Amino acid sequence: MTEQYIYEVTVDxxxxxxxxxxxxxxxxVNHIVNLEKGNLFSKSNIFEVNTGLLDPTTCTKGRPISFVIQYWATSANSIPTYIQKYSDELRKDGLEKFGDKMKASRRVLVEKKSIHNPPQTSTFGYVF
Known part of the structure; x- marks a missing residue:
C-alpha cells in the first residue's frame, strides 16, 4: 500500500x-487545493467538530467552534513544498482578516492501513 499523507489543520x-x-x-481551501494546478493536494475535507455527540452535557454556547480541514497530499513531497512556498502568505491572509478570533494548529497524518466492510448485497449478505 502506498502511504497517504494528509495535512491537517484544526481551527478554533x-x-x-x-x-x-x-x-x-x-x-x-479551494485556492490551496488548486495550487500548482492541483498537483500538491488531490482534495480537501472540511469538518466541524461535534463534541455534543460524545457528551450531550457539553455546553458550547459562546465558546469557539472547532473545525478540522484535511488536505490529501498527492505525494510525500507535497506538504514540504506547500509549507516552503505558500503557507506563510496564506496564513497571513487569515490573520489579517480575523486576527486573534481564530487559532490554528497543524499536523501531518500518514495512513498506515485502511479497513473497509466486505462488499454486501441486500439478498446474499457478504460477497466474496
Whole structure:
C-alpha cells in the first residue's frame, strides 16, 4: 500500500466571526487545493467538530467552534513544498482578516492501513 499523507489543520473559530469565516474558508481551501494546478493536494475535507455527540452535557454556547480541514497530499513531497512556498502568505491572509478570533494548529497524518466492510448485497449478505 502506498502511504497517504494528509495535512491537517484544526481551527478554533470565535462565534463572533463564524459566518464570515465559514464563507472565507471554502474559498481559502479551494485556492490551496488548486495550487500548482492541483498537483500538491488531490482534495480537501472540511469538518466541524461535534463534541455534543460524545457528551450531550457539553455546553458550547459562546465558546469557539472547532473545525478540522484535511488536505490529501498527492505525494510525500507535497506538504514540504506547500509549507516552503505558500503557507506563510496564506496564513497571513487569515490573520489579517480575523486576527486573534481564530487559532490554528497543524499536523501531518500518514495512513498506515485502511479497513473497509466486505462488499454486501441486500439478498446474499457478504460477497466474496
Amino acid at each position: 473559530v470565535d462565534v463572533t466571526i463564524l459566518d464570515a469565516w465559514k464563507t472565507w474558508i471554502v474559498d481559502h
